[in-house]
Amino acid sequence: MTARILVVDDVPANVKLLEARLLAEYFDVLTAADGQKALDICENTHVDLVLLDIMMPGISGFEVCERLKNNARTAHIPVVMVTALDQPSDRVRGLKAGADDFLTKPVNDLQLVSRVKSLVRLKTLSDELRVRAETAQNMGMEEMLKAGDGRDEPGQVLLVDGRASSQERIIKALKPVANVMAMSDPQAALFEAAENPVDLVIVNANFEDYDPLRLCSQLRLLERTRFLPVLLVTDLGAEDMIARALDLGVNDYIVRPVDPNELLARTVTQIRRKRYNDRLRQSVRQTIELAVTDGLTGLANRRYLDNHLKVVFNRAVARARPLSVCITDIDRFKHVNDTFGHDAGDEVLREFASRLRSTVRGADLACRYGGEEFVVVMPDTDAAAAAIIAERLRHIIENEPFVLRSSGAVLNITASVGVACNTSGAETPEWLLKQADRALYEAKTSGRNRVVAAAA
Structure with missing residues (x-):
């Protein structure tokens, strides 16, 4: 490094x-x-x-x-x-x-x-x-x-300390900035850190029959505690332990006799850094969600669909299991935009996506493919079952009018659906999607508001 x-x-x-x-x-x-x-x-x-x-x-x-x-x-x-x-x-x-x-x-x-x-x-x-x-x-x-980095909010500190007297001193020193839970059992403390919100773990190296670095190592091994700050309290002159602790990933250390002000300052520093990195991680998670989510409907977007379909298609081939895809398109959607405006069109798309979401099963993936087109990927679903699901979707769109919140207008919306299954000879995910698209085209040209399955 x-x-x-x-x-x-x-x-x-x-x-x-x-x-x-x-x-x-x-x-x-x-x-x-x-x-x-x-x-x-x-x-x-x-x-x-x-x-x-x-x-x-x-x-x-x-x-x-x-x-x-x-x-x-x-x-x-x-x-x-x-x-x-x-x-x-x-x-x-x-x-x-x-x-x-x-x-x-x-x-x-x-x-x-x-x-x-x-x-x-x-x-x-x-x-x-x-x-x-x-x-x-x-x-x-x-x-x-x-x-805000949360410095005004009390931190949640887990103190792992084998002696009641030192527990009391540390709790007293940190009272202005943190709520401290003190534990003398290292394994119970590991479980506590993994299961509950903690901003900092303070490990006091005063155990007579336990190596405190073992706990530090375990904290770094567990996924839930890997990035949790750890502060080691050790004796003056314990350089080998300090060096090994820092190599293990311990964030900071303080030597005995512990100065309360220094302990307070080091604790605040670690909590502040932890909350800063938490915000960054949350930002990254939100970014990933934004990258694969359609902003208007909340469904997965085409980028996510392309990757997901490849994974489930290859899995279906490897396991010799059926995989079906349906593409649905809102009939005469351009008329909605031209007559009521694009804001009304957005309302229709959001409501359509909501009904689509209510129709698909837990293992299925619903995506906005683009414009007024939507795709549903259905693992372990043969052509007959896929046609039933597609018909249920078509019916839930047609059966209840769309009411525009902006104007109160009532719209009768219908949808055309094309369905394809990998048992029809599709050799690639792109081919499977193209078969469903051809079936959708047939549904459109033969009168709309219907489900058409790709020929085997």
Whole structure:
């Protein structure tokens, strides 16, 4: 895993030291000697992570971090503050400024590399989500980044801790920002995290007869908890455990004795990031739905039909099962548009789709093929059964008039339907669809408002 790291420090020796460590891990390294140059680089160059000194002339590291996090173009870049300051208040201030982590000089090589790799891994995931959301919605991330991140809503934290005394201290520290459920049984906690809404899991490594990294590993293996933030609480000096935890995908750690303010700040950071990524994932899911759904009727669109029909056709061939397709077309739909207007036409299409949806079975797929044409794909359905379903659809369209909400006009709508089955000799899904289309054409030319099945 490689990435581009920006090292920001006004002391050349410090820059060279960090640069050498990162180059040894095959990272691409950029450098800046002051805050303004760092901001310019982040604004105009692709950067995966910033290692940022605090005490610099001009703009301090705290202000640089705040500016990066308040800029929609750079807010997603992880920032690790690297400084000689070692007071808890400094760490808290950095985290409140939006920093993703805080390392104290002299920086331990193992922790530096592990932190960088962990944060780069998280950024890679967020970047992929951001790109998909941007591409699909064709709208800047600015609106999404400015949207509420839920920081005013209490987080749901699951605390896995083997000691009642430390449970009480952590619950008390997090009370201002989170509802904490404390559990001492790691396996029960795993089930809880998988079954209920959780924003963060805090794992305290104080169990006498249980390896806490086992739980961290299981959280990353389960589909439901794979992206759930995990914060490890461990002893000072437990570098091997910390390094292994970060390699397993643990998002953050804090060492004992736990400073309540630092715990609070790290918790808020993880919850905020989790909710941000949740919004991105939701955006991607909505995008996928939009890509395969007809916006007017809510049915699947032709793009989805093309892919779905190939899958079910090949499955039917492999299993020697029947597969039927019907194409239906609204009779004289142009007359509706010409007489009542296109808004009325849209009403008719929506109502037609609603009746079509009520007719098909759970395993069937109803799609808007284009214009006033609709397709129903019916797996495990022979020609006779398909004709019955098509006739039921034709009847439900003809039997009840369409009432326009906009004008109150009552329209008598009918539909023509063409049906084809793979048992009629169709060798490809395209051929099957074409047979149904020919049957529809025959229904149209022979008087409309009827069902015609393709000849075997």
